[in-house]
Amino acid sequence: QVQLVESGGGLVQPGGSLRLSCAASEFIFINYAMSWYRQAPGKERELVAHITNTGGTTNYVDSVKGRFTISRDNAKNTVYLQMNSLKPEDTAVYYCKASIWRGPVYWGKGTLVTVSS
Numbered sequence: 001q002v003q004l005v006e007s008g009g010g011l012v013q014p015g016g017s018l019r020l021s022c023a024a025s026e027f028i029f030i031n032y033a034m035s036w037y038r039q040a041p042g043k044e045r046e047l048v049a050h051i052t053n054t055g056g057t058t059n060y061v062d063s064v065k066g067r068f069t070i071s072r073d074n075a076k077n078t079v080y081l082q083m084n085s086l087k088p089e090d091t092a093v094y095y096c097k098a099s100i101w102r103g104p105v106y107w108g109k110g111t112l113v114t115v116s117s
Helices: none
Strands: 003-009 011-013 017-023 032-041 046-051 058-061 068-073 080-085 092-099 105-107 111-117
Touching: 011 080, 017 032, 017 092, 017 111, 032 068, 032 080, 046 068, 046 080, 058 068
Parallel strands: 011 111
Antiparallel strands: 003 017, 017 080, 032 046, 032 092, 046 058, 068 080, 092 105, 092 111
């Protein structure tokens, strides 16, 4: 049974940085592609960043390119989202997602990021 737990959210000022972590309970973590999504108040959930199971390929939504970096440490069963140059519009609940080809999809419960002065 896969369980995902996000951490690292909080309150930061515009222009600041924050690193989110998502820890997985399964040791078959290396089989899963990982993604970060976010949902702002009153808006739909959107894909922010994606990384393949090997870590060889990453993708980002245009609004965060050059500012956010997704990475994974398979030895620690953890995926990260490094967020730099944060803007107020980045304020949202950030969710971790694990997916595998022809298999189930798992979601974390989310961690709140608030960017405000």
